[in-house]
Amino acid sequence: MKEIVVASGKGGVGKTTIAASLAVFFAKNGVKVFTADADVDAPDLLLALGGGKKLFSMEIKASRKAEVDEDKCTGCGKCIEVCPFGAVIGPKDGKTTVVSLMCEGCGVCKLVCPVGAIEVKEAPTGTLGVEETKYGFGCATGKLRLGEHNSGHLVASVRNISRRKAQDAGSEVIIVDAAPGIGCPVIASITGADYVIAVTEPTPATKRNLERLSKVIKHFGVPAGVVINMSGYSKDFETTLKDWVVRELGFQLLGEIPVDHEVVKALVQMKPIIEFNPDAKASKALIEIAERVRGEIL
Amino acid sequence: MKNLRKKIGSTPIVAVTGGKGGTGKSTVAVNLATGLSAEDLKVMLVDTDVDGPSCATLLGVQLEGGEEVRTFVPDIEASKCVGCRRCIEVCPEHALIGLQGKIPKLYEELCSGCKACQMVCEYKAIKDGWKKIGTVYSLIVDKVKLVVSELRPTEPRSPVMARATVMKAIEELKGDGYDVAIFDTAPGVHNAVAQPLWVADLALAVTEPTPLGTHDLKLILDLARELELPVEVVLNKADVPGGLKDELLNTCHERGIKLTAEIPLDEELLRSYIAGDPLMKKAPNSPAGKALLSLVLTIRDRLKGGEI
Numbered sequence: 001m002k003e004i005v006v007a008s009g010k011g012g013v014g015k016t017t018i019a020a021s022l023a024v025f026f027a028k029n030g031v032k033v034f035t036a037d038a039d040v041d042a043p044d045l046l047l048a049l050g051g052g053k054k055l056f057s058m059e060i061k062a063s064r065k066a067e068v069d070e071d072k073c074t075g076c077g078k079c080i081e082v083c084p085f086g087a088v089i090g091p092k093d094g095k096t097t098v099v100s101l102m103c104e105g106c107g108v109c110k111l112v113c114p115v116g117a118i119e120v121k122e123a124p125t126g127t128l129g130v131e132e133t134k135y136g137f138g139c140a141t142g143k144l145r146l147g148e149h150n151s152g153h154l155v156a157s158v159r160n161i162s163r164r165k166a167q168d169a170g171s172e173v174i175i176v177d178a179a180p181g182i183g184c185p186v187i188a189s190i191t192g193a194d195y196v197i198a199v200t201e202p203t204p205a206t207k208r209n210l211e212r213l214s215k216v217i218k219h220f221g222v223p224a225g226v227v228i229n230m231s232g233y234s235k236d237f238e239t240t241l242k243d244w245v246v247r248e249l250g251f252q253l254l255g256e257i258p259v260d261h262e263v264v265k266a267l268v269q270m271k272p273i274i275e276f277n278p279d280a281k282a283s284k285a286l287i288e289i290a291e292r293v294r295g296e297i298l
Numbered sequence: 299m300k301n302l303r304k305k306i307g308s309t310p311i312v313a314v315t316g317g318k319g320g321t322g323k324s325t326v327a328v329n330l331a332t333g334l335s336a337e338d339l340k341v342m343l344v345d346t347d348v349d350g351p352s353c354a355t356l357l358g359v360q361l362e363g364g365e366e367v368r369t370f371v372p373d374i375e376a377s378k379c380v381g382c383r384r385c386i387e388v389c390p391e392h393a394l395i396g397l398q399g400k401i402p403k404l405y406e407e408l409c410s411g412c413k414a415c416q417m418v419c420e421y422k423a424i425k426d427g428w429k430k431i432g433t434v435y436s437l438i439v440d441k442v443k444l445v446v447s448e449l450r451p452t453e454p455r456s457p458v459m460a461r462a463t464v465m466k467a468i469e470e471l472k473g474d475g476y477d478v479a480i481f482d483t484a485p486g487v488h489n490a491v492a493q494p495l496w497v498a499d500l501a502l503a504v505t506e507p508t509p510l511g512t513h514d515l516k517l518i519l520d521l522a523r524e525l526e527l528p529v530e531v532v533l534n535k536a537d538v539p540g541g542l543k544d545e546l547l548n549t550c551h552e553r554g555i556k557l558t559a560e561i562p563l564d565e566e567l568l569r570s571y572i573a574g575d576p577l578m579k580k581a582p583n584s585p586a587g588k589a590l591l592s593l594v595l596t597i598r599d600r601l602k603g604g605e606i
Contacts, residue, residue: 010350011485012320016510041486042317042514064390084370084412086461101492101524106390106412146521147492149457180319180485181349183449183456203572205324205352212350215451233565234572265540267508 001166002298003159003174005038005189005222008199009209011180014229015039015199017263018286019177020048020272022197025290027135031173031298034166035133038189039179040126040142040154050270052131052139060142062153064105065123066098072117079109079118101147125150128157130165138165151179155188173298182209182216190217195297196224197254202231202238214249225252225297227289232258252296255289257282307468309342309476310606312597313498313527317514319485321506322534322561324352325571326590327482330502332357332576333594335442339477339601343442344467346494347484348432348449348459357439358574361446364433367462369411369455373427376401385415385424407454432459434466445470457489464493478601485514487521495522500606501529502558507541512549519553530558532593537562559593561586 006019019035026033037045046052066088068079075091087102088109098109100123110118126144133139140162142154159176166174178189190196196217200210210226217224226245231238238256245251258281266276274283274290314327324347331343345353354361372385372394381399393409396402406429416424432449447463449456464481471479481494495501501522505515515531522529531550536543550557561567564586570577577587578594600606 010319010352012318039486041488042517044318044510044513047509047513082413082417084410085458101489102496104390104410104412106410106414107388108412108414108417111388111414111417144488146487146517146524147489149489151488152454181347181456182451183349183490184454185488186349187452187454204574205355205571208355209350209352212448212451219452233568237572261539264508264538267510268540268542270509 001172001174002194003176004195004197004293004297005176005178005193006197006199007178007186007189007213008180009182009213010206013199013201013206014257016044016048016177017267017273018197018199018227018229019045019175021274021286022290022293023137023175024135024272024275025287026173026294027137031294032169032171033137034162034169034171034174035137035139036158036162036174036176037139037141038155038158038176038185040144040151040158040185041179043141043143045177046131046133046139046141047270048267048272049133049135049139052133055130055132055138057127057129060125060128060154060157061122062125063123063148063150064120065100065103066105066107066109066118066120068096068098069117069119070095072115074115076114078112078114082108082112084108104149126154128154128161130161138169140165152184152188155185159189182212187216190222191220193222196222198224198226198251199229200226201229202234202241207241214251225254227254228256230259231256254292255285257285307471309471309479310601311479311481311498312606313481313483313494313501314504315483315491315495315501315518316504317485317487317518318505318511321504321511323504324356324482325567326502326504326532326534327480328353328356329576329578329590330594330597331442331480332578333591334478334598335440336578337594337598339598340475341442342467342471342476342479343444344463344479344481345446346460346463346481348447348456348463348490349484351446351448353444353482354446355574356571357444357576359437359439361435364435366430367432367434367447367459368428369431369458370413371406371409371411371427371429372404372415373425374401375423375425378421378423380421384418384420388414388418390414410455411458431455434463436470443470456484457493460484460490460493464497468497487517492521492525495525495527498527501527502532503529504532504534505546506535507533507538507543507546509542512542512546515546516549519555530556532559532561533557534561535563536560558596559589561589
C-alpha cells in the first residue's frame with residue numbers, strides 16, 4: 001500500500017481539488033483507494049468530495065492545559081515569568097490566570113509555583129473520524145480545536161486510522177491531503193510517506209514557498225513530483241519555473257493544470273472537477289497527471 | 299477573553315486573516331499597508347505567516363541578512379550529570395531519553411524550549427543551549443516598515459516562531475509613532491494564527507465565494523468570537539463565475555458580521571501579484587484597485603476617528 005501526500009508551501013493553490021480528483025479517478029479506474037484529510041485545521045476534502053456518511057468519530061485528548069486554583073494562588077507571579085508561551089497572565093486581583101488557548105501544557109508554571117496552586121490537566125485536541133464518500137471509498141478526517149497547538153499529533157492519528165482502514169478495505173493507495181505550509185502538521189503528513197505531490201502556482205510567492213517545502217521533503221527523504229496549477233497567465237515565468245523545478249529542485253514535473261473557471265463551478269457543486277466536467281481543460285490535465293501517478297508511482 | 303488580551307502598546311493593530319489559504323490575505327495586507335502609507339500614515343506591515351510568508355515577494359523585495367530567532371534547548375554538562383533521569387521524566391515533549399546513570403540524549407526537533415528540564419536538575423548540569431527556529435527580517439520598503447519571519451524548514455514549531463514575530467513587531471512599534479500595524483496571518487485557525495489575533499484590535503477575514511471559503515470563514519469567525527476580537531469580512535474574487543456570493547453574504551448576515559469590502563476578480567491584480575508591485579501603485583484605477591482603495595480609505599477614516 002502506497003501513501004501519496006498532496007502538499008504545498010502556500011495555501012489555496014489547489015491541494016484539495018487535486019487530491020479529490022486523483023482519488024475519484026483511481027476509484028473509477030480500478031485502483032482501490034482510501035483518502036485522508038490531514039489538514040486538520042481546516043479540513044475541506046470531504047466538502048470537495050460532496051460530503052460523506054459518518055462511520056465513526058471520537059475525541060482525541062492529547063493536549064494538556066494548566067489550571068490555577070484561585071484559592072491557593074498568592075499572586076506571586078513566578079509562573080508568569082517562566083511561561084514560555086505567554087499563556088499565564090496577571091496577577092489581577094492578586095491572582096493569575098492561564099489562557100487556555102495559548103497554553104501548551106508544558107507545566108513549568110506548576111514546577112515553579114511555591115504553593116502548589118497549578119495543575120496540568122489532560123485536554124481535548126480535536127476529533128478524529130472516518131466517513132464513507134459517495135464514490136465508495138473512505139475518508140479519514142481530523143478536526144483540530146480552534147487555536148490548538150497539537151496539530152502534528154492529530155495528523156499522526158488521522159494517518160494511523162487511514163492506514164488501518166485502508167488495510168481492512170484492501171486499498172492499494174491512500175491519498176493524503178496535507179495542510180498548507182511547512183510546519184508541524186506538514187512534517188507529520190510527509191514523514192514515512194511514499195511520495196509527495198507538491199502543488200504550486202506559477203507566481204513568485206508560491207515558488208519561494210515551494211522551495212521551502214522542497215527542503216522539508218528532501219530532509220525526510222521522500223520522493224516528490226510537482227504539479228503546476230492555474231497556469232496560463234505568465235508564460236515566461238512558467239517556462240522558468242518548470243526548468244527550475246527539474247534542474248534546481250531535482251523533482252519530477254508531473255504536469256500542469258490550466259486556469260479554468262469550471263474548477264470554481266465544480267467546487268460550488270461540491271464535485272471533483274473530473275466528475276463535474278470531464279471535458280474541461282483542467283479535467284483533461286488532471287486525468288493525464290492521475291494516469292502518470294498510477295503508471296509511475298503505484 | 300477580551301479583558302485578558304492586554305493592550306500592549308498604543309498602536310492600533312489590524313490583522314488580515316481568513317481561514318482558507320489563497321483567498322488573498324497577503325494581497326489585501328500589502329495593499330492596505332501601501333495604500334495607508336500613501337495617505338501619509340506611518341505603517342508597519344508584519345508577515346506572521348512564518349510557514350509561507352508572501353508579503354516581501356508581493357512588495358518585490360528580497361530578504362537579506364535578518365536576525366536569527368532561537369529557542370532554548372538543554373545543553374547537558376557531562377561532568378555534572380549523574381544520570382538521575384529527572385529531566386527525562388519531566389520533559390513534556392519526550393525530547394530527552396536515556397537510561398539511569400547515563401547522560402540523556404536530546405531529540406532537538408521535539409524540544410519546545412520550555413526549560414522544565416533545567417528547572418528540575420538538582421545538579422545544575424543543564425546549561426542554556428540554543429536552536430535556531432527561523433529568521434526575522436526588518437526592513438523599510440518605500441515608507442512602510444516591513445517585518446517578515448521565516449520558519450526554518452524542518453523546524454515544526456510555527457506557533458513559537460509566530461509568537462516571536464509578534465513580539466519583535468511589538469518591540470519595534472514602541473515609541474516610534476506608528477499610526478497602524480497590519481499583521482498578515484497564516485491560513486487556518488491553529489495557534490500560529492491565534493498568536494497575531496491575540497494582540498489585534500480588528501481582524502479582517504479575507505474570503506472567497508466558494509463552499510471551502512465559506513466553511514473556513516466560519517472557523518475563523520468562531521476563533522475571533524472566542525477571542526472576543528472584532529472581525530469584519532473582505533470578500534475577494536467576489537464575482538468569480540459560478541461563485542456562491544449569496545451564501546457567503548447570508549453567513550455574514552446571520553452572524554451580524556460586517557462586509558467591509560468586495561474585491562472583484564481582476565487580471566490586473568494577478569499581474570501585480572506576479573510582478574511584485576502592489577496594485578495600489580501599479581493600477582489603482584483597475585476594478586480591484588478601486589475596491590482596495592475604498593478599503594484603505596475606510597480603514598484610514600476609522601483610524602483617524604479612533605475607532606480601531
